[in-house]
Amino acid sequence: MTLFNGFTILLILSSVVVTEADDDGAWKREMEQKMEEVLRVVQRQEDMILKRDRVIDIQGRNIEKHSEEIGKLKDMILKRDRVIELQSQNIERHNEEIGMLKRSMKEKTLQHIVQHAESKVDNATHKTTNEQPQGGSDSKRLLIPVSQDQDAVAFYAYMSKNFGHVGNGHVYIYDTVVTNAGNAYNHHTGVFTAPRQGLYAFSWTIFVAGEHLDGETGQFGEVTVHLVQNGQYRGSVYADTETNYEEEMSTGFAILSLDAGDVVMVTTPSGAQGSYRSDTLGRWSFSGFRVA
CATH class of the missing domain: 2.60.120.40 (Jelly Rolls)
Structure with a gap:
């Protein structure tokens, strides 16, 4: 903007010198019109510079706002990753607990089957013993194995x-x-x-x-x-x-x-x-x- 102002001053001084050397009114008016055109050009350029500065300022604010939004998104992603990690840990822990429960239930079921089979054998033995005559030949009878249908x-x-x-x-x-x-x-x-x-x-x-x-x-x-x-x-x-x-x-x-x-x-x-x-x-x- 300083360059244009200096150029304008030179044109004015040249006009004064020429005017003193030549009093032609038409020429003077022509020079004045040219100077006005130059001033208008300078003014338009100054307006363009101001507009450009405003655009740059707006773009700078937009960049800052976008940077803030990106930062928030990064924080959200980190929080989500932490939540997913915690959920994965909980799932693993629950799976371990379920596995322990299954093993415990299986052991209890097997124990119940064994106890039930032993109980049936004991009952059959007791019944057979009570039914055998003392000293009779039936005392040597063998017990028939009890069928374990649970297997x-x-x-x-x-x-x-x-x-x-x-x-x-x-x-x-x-x-x-x-x-x-x-x-x-x-x-x-x-x-x-x-x-x-x-x-x-x-x-x-x-x-x-x-x-x-x-x-x-x-x-x-x-x-x-x-x-x-x-x-x-x-x-x-x-x-x-x-x-x-x-x-x-x-x-x-x-x-x-x-x-x-x-x-x-x-x-x-x-x-x-x-x-x-x-x-x-x-x-x-x-x-x-x-x-x-």
């Missing part, structure tokens, strides 16, 4: 209705439970959980329909069904219908060595289509029992 593990379940629309990775749930000794099969998830180590036998049956029973269109029934232990393939069956009203069933059987807590289920990895029957004509079923 049995066996289940049989089937699906209660026809179905379709089987997608990839489908887990089959057999909702109607006929037998579930040991309560190792879960009819809500379709999963069998081994209560203890041993050899287990499993059987699964599928029934593919040659008609559309559940709103499907296109091809008729075709499916591959796997028996899976802890996510690992252990066996499979396959059925396919090619013509209308053609029905096809297939059954698989496997004997597996399981550890306590191992899970076994029936799944379809991919490629299923059409409808599947499970009615009085034939059932989708899943069964198993502990061999030894």
Whole structure:
């Protein structure tokens, strides 16, 4: 702004000198008009500078405000991370407590079973002793071992209705439970959980329909069904219908060595289509029992 003021003063002095040398009025007016134009240009530039300064000032305030907001967001993220960490710690602690409760319940259940079996043996022994004649030959009779039904593990379940629309990775749930000794099969998830180590036998049956029973269109029934232990393939069956009203069933059987807590289920990895029957004509079923 100082440069423009100096330039303006020089123009005024030059005008005075020229005026003294030349009294031409028209020329003087022309010079005055030019000087006015220069002054207007200078004024516009000063206004532009003022506007620019105001814009810079506003931008500076916006930057400060954004910096404050960023700082608040960082604080919120840190607080959230601390909350998540505390929740994770609580979950781990609760899982440990649940595990301890499960172990305690299992120990108490086993203890109750043993005590119950011992009580039955004691009662049977007492009854046999009281019934034997003294000095008679019956005094040498051997006691028959008492059967411990609590140790049995066996289940049989089937699906209660026809179905379709089987997608990839489908887990089959057999909702109607006929037998579930040991309560190792879960009819809500379709999963069998081994209560203890041993050899287990499993059987699964599928029934593919040659008609559309559940709103499907296109091809008729075709499916591959796997028996899976802890996510690992252990066996499979396959059925396919090619013509209308053609029905096809297939059954698989496997004997597996399981550890306590191992899970076994029936799944379809991919490629299923059409409808599947499970009615009085034939059932989708899943069964198993502990061999030894």
